[in-house]
Amino acid sequence: MKKEKRIALEERKAAEKNAPEGRAYLKYVRISPRKVEIVLNLIRGKDTDTAMAILKNTPKRASEYLVKLLKSAVANAEHKNAEKALGMDTSNLYVAECFVCPGPTLKRIQPRAQGRAFQILKRTSHVTLVVKERGTK
Secondary structure, three states: OHHHHHHHHHHHHHHHHHOOEEEEEEEEEOOOHHHHHHHHHHHOOOEHHHHHHHHHOOOOOHHHHHHHHHHHHHHHHHHHHHHHOOOOOHHHEEEEEEEEEEOOOEEEEEEOHHHOEEEEEEOOEEEEEEEEEOOOO
16 A cells, blocks of 8 residues: 555655646845745745735735746746746746745945944845646546
């Protein structure tokens, strides 16, 4: 029984690996990863039309970057579909993965009283967004 489950799991992983997807990256964006993560949590798992509507109506600075990134991921999925003739329905896409990693931190100095200097950390982010076709059941 365990062997059958393991084989089924391996087959599912192989199918997911070969499944058509659109992937887009946004690197070195000058916004803190903590602020981007708040907006990413709103769209994770949603279909692309709903995610786009959420992003356009969210009053956060990160949503501007993510709208552009989502459009890019959908366009990449369409391009991959046309290139390989996979027969993918682009209206059936959803946000499968989205995550943010910290990029390099820019270190600046703020002069303070009595000749002291305080450090200012200007954080950057690397954002990854993956859209996949929702499986028909």
